[in-house]
Amino acid sequence: MIIDVRHLLPSGSGFTGRYDLALAEVIRRVWHHTVSHISWNTAANATQDEEIAHLIAIDLMHAAWSLNGIGYHNAAFASGRAYQVGSYDKARAHVASGQNSYSIGTVLIGNLTDSLPSEGHMAAAKECKRSIEDFYRRNLEGLPHLLVPGQSTACPGARWSEWVPLLEKGEEEMAFTEQDRATLSSIFERSRSALVKPKGRPEVYEFNEDEGRLIHLVGLAVFNVTRHTFDDVQELPTDHPIWKLPVTYPGGIPNELR
Numbered sequence: 652m653i654i655d656v657r658h659l660l661p662s663g664s665g666f667t668g669r670y671d672l673a674l675a676e677v678i679r680r681v682w683h684h685t686v687s688h689i690s691w692n693t694a695a696n697a698t699q700d701e702e703i704a705h706l707i708a709i710d711l712m713h714a715a716w717s718l719n720g721i722g723y724h725n726a727a728f729a730s731g732r733a734y735q736v737g738s739y740d741k742a743r744a745h746v747a748s749g750q751n752s753y754s755i756g757t758v759l760i761g762n763l764t765d766s767l768p769s770e771g772h773m774a775a776a777k778e779c780k781r782s783i784e785d786f787y788r789r790n791l792e793g794l795p796h797l798l799v800p801g802q803s804t805a806c807p808g809a810r811w812s813e814w815v816p817l818l819e820k821g822e823e824e825m826a827f828t829e830q831d832r833a834t835l836s837s838i839f840e841r842s843r844s845a846l847v848k849p850k851g852r853p854e855v856y857e858f859n860e861d862e863g864r865l866i867h868l869v870g871l872a873v874f875n876v877t878r879h880t881f882d883d884v885q886e887l888p889t890d891h892p893i894w895k896l897p898v899t900y901p902g903g904i905p906n907e908l909r
């Protein structure tokens with residue numbers, strides 16, 4: 652159950668947000684991490700009061716930045732607790748380029764720049780997702796912040812492709828289905844360099860011969876593969892030696908592939 656703390660935010664914007672959202676225009680949920688200047692009260696054994704104090708500090712900080720209070724709609728802590736900090740029918744300030752009118756923001760509290768969320772984070776994040784979709788009574792597309800159009804950010808960290816798909820599809824649905832395979836072969840029929848990891852995490856990589864490393868291009872659980880065009884593709888077993896090469900996550904998908 653999500654814990655509603657909208658009434659506790661000192662900015663007073665918990666219920667009001669910045670402006671009304673046109674509900675039919677809201678198309679997505681966005682995943683963030685905080686990397687905040689505030690690092691206290693984030694441990695898995697933090698109490699509920701300590702976590703609320705953390706949220707209040709973010710609210711005050713964002714209010715000082717003229718964002719009209721905390722920029723997100725809900726928040727997931729490592730303890731497994733999830734909090735609603737903003738009404739889902741009001742806009743907040745978590746994405747750039749006018750995208751706040753179309754987006755609901757969920758933040759994982761902590762620094763995921765180079766690390767994965769904890770089990771507690773993941774459970775709380777699922778609660779946040781459920782809470783938003785219960786309100787909207789439909790599924791919303793879930794994107795990591797860096798893949799929302801018009802953003803210039805590394806949020807929510809370099810390893811997002813390892814956890815965002817799990818939140819969006821669930822682990823048991825991650826493996827390629829026959830239909831995924833058929834779709835991929837038809838799209839990537841004439842490939843020179845794109846590689847697909849066929850089992851486990853459904854993702855697409857490019858092998859950079861010059862640098863001897865893999866470039867991570869796309870996680871199928873997040874993206875609509877039909878929007879992507881490569882010249883060629885190879886499906887390699889998960890135990891192929893190439894998967895031992897270092898992988899670069901360029902911080903998003905090149906625009907020409909969107």
Ligand SMILES: [Zn+2]
Pocket residue numbers: 682683684745796804806807
């Ligand atoms: Zn973000």
